[in-house]
Amino acid sequence: MIASVTGIGWVTAAGTGCGRDHDRFVMADGQLPELTGKMVFGKRNPRFGRMDQYSRLGVAAIAFALRDAGLEEWTVKRHIGIIVSTVYGCLHTDMDYFETVMPHEEGAMPSPHLFAYTLPSCFLGEAAIRFGLTGESFAVNDPSPRGLAGLRMSLDSIACGEMDKMLCGVCDANCPPIFAGTEGNNFRPLPAAGVTGALFFMIEKDPETNLPPYGELDLNDKGDILFNKTETGSLESLVHGCLMLDA
């Protein structure tokens, strides 16, 4: 066994949730919820409100995963890393930012605020600040629809003794319509993301709290990710395994 799954948090078109709250996990197509600080933290959070949509998705799912693991509150920074898999990253924000570079109004200036969110890894910095996380943090752009790259790399970090605790998952907003092949333009549709929304897992080598873990993660002799000794082919199926849902 390399690590235990101790927390799960998500934001999908069907809603938001934490594993231990018995929230219903459904991967659904459709519009993602408009997240507010109050929805995520129980009170107004102006900083959260100023983030772009991609960052709000990711930070919310990380908050839910940490809460689910009993690790949301902190006083001293923790050596917890974050790896997120994403296909589109901050593409929406890129487009919004470039609108400000090519303004329709005379005298308008590019937005420094938006520019600060034009990297797919920036929201990891937001999460690190909010939750005091000092481990490695980066985004991996993986074309695979299964979204497992971040989880595999996190298991790698733990197995090699570089990290003991990792947050890992996926974050992707809906494909911008102009790139979805639905607007009658000449664009080639971008590849579909495996998960629309955000889904994060807290995985720990040695669970810190007394909360019972969901189960154990390992890798078999073929390199497949095993959850409780059963192969898991996607992050969605891993949630089902953790919550003992029918796939």
Place this chain on the structure above:
Amino acid sequence: MGLPNPVSLVQICCLKMAFLKRQGVSLIEGFTESPPLNRYNFIMHEQRDMKNEPRPSVWITDAVTVTALGNTLWESWQGIVAGQTAIRPVRRFSVDSCNARVAACIEGLEPSGEHSMIHALTERLLTSIGPVPSDALLITATTKSGIDNLERLHQGVSADDQDILLTSIADTVSQKLGLTGKGINISAACASSAIAVARGAGQIASGMAEAVLICCLDIVTEFVFSGFSCLRAMSPEPCRPFDRDRDGLSLGEGAAALLLMSKERACREGRECLGTVMGWGAANDATHLTAPARDGCGLIQAISQAVKKAGLKAEDIATISAHGTGTIYNDMMELTAFREVFGNRKIPVYSIKGAIGHTLGAAGGIEVAVGLKTLSEQIAPPSVGLAHPEGWASGRVSPEPADISGEFLLTTNSGFGGINAAIILGRAI
């Protein structure tokens, strides 16, 4: 001090890697479509038992670069050591509304048809690389890939929208080199390629791969230039890293490809060792989205991890290739961190960004390649633009090349989102 790699352990690890190679082992999805892995658990548990012991050697067997100073590593190295700068007025797009008007752009780099300029850069980069094994795992590092195509689409110009995705470079490189795996891209702001190198080295050190190709690329675009301009992060004049009068960075574009190999595989194929990746570390300072922690806590942590992983002490490091962007806060943070780790020692420190600009996601990869030359030639390059060293930089950072004497080089990068990364290179033996 010699390399801490007892032969017996290397031989054991090489045997294991040879076994893994036959099984097509990879931990990272997308790296391989080859036959599945075998006996992975056995290896992983052994690794944990071995983690306090010396690791297998990670050799760098090929290193190529394209920068605004030249299309080869040798050309760039000569220009850097000669104190040249490629930072010049930008002509690629209008900079009339920007607070800076200079950058280090590569001469003649143009988009071709609907392709982004990143394709032209990739083409130039791969022209000079030697043979790459088809089973090499591919990790690319870029911050914005072909974002110039978003600009063109926005202007109503026909362009390939796929180039905007950060995975596009991996697809392109994989196809051009005929690799069996598709590869992935790592995005960690200006630490992207340092983290890619760390991940690649980790794959080899843990026996999960025998060969890893790291490709790092970024281009100067209106998108990025306007962004750094509106953040007031750029200097109106060519940047002056570690100068007390520095006032911002200068953007640059460039690329690097590094072929990492296990010692066993490299020896088997008769490859030259240009240097070794000895240690690595990465940490977030968890302080601010676009500014570094003033106490350098994240960088200190990353350096400490790298030194420990290399099995070295701080005094073993012969020279430091700093991130050295020329912004007030980055350079101050780095000097604070270096002072904390290296104390009063007069260790040579340099930044090459005054010569080739800040190449963002490619910076770490180019700096590793230049670091190999630094170690082999035993010369710390000059920090172009330096006139009056800031504080601790005095006596350590120089506008002239400096002789060094030692086997190990530390290279560091830091970026948006609070990320810091450190790599330790060993001189080829």
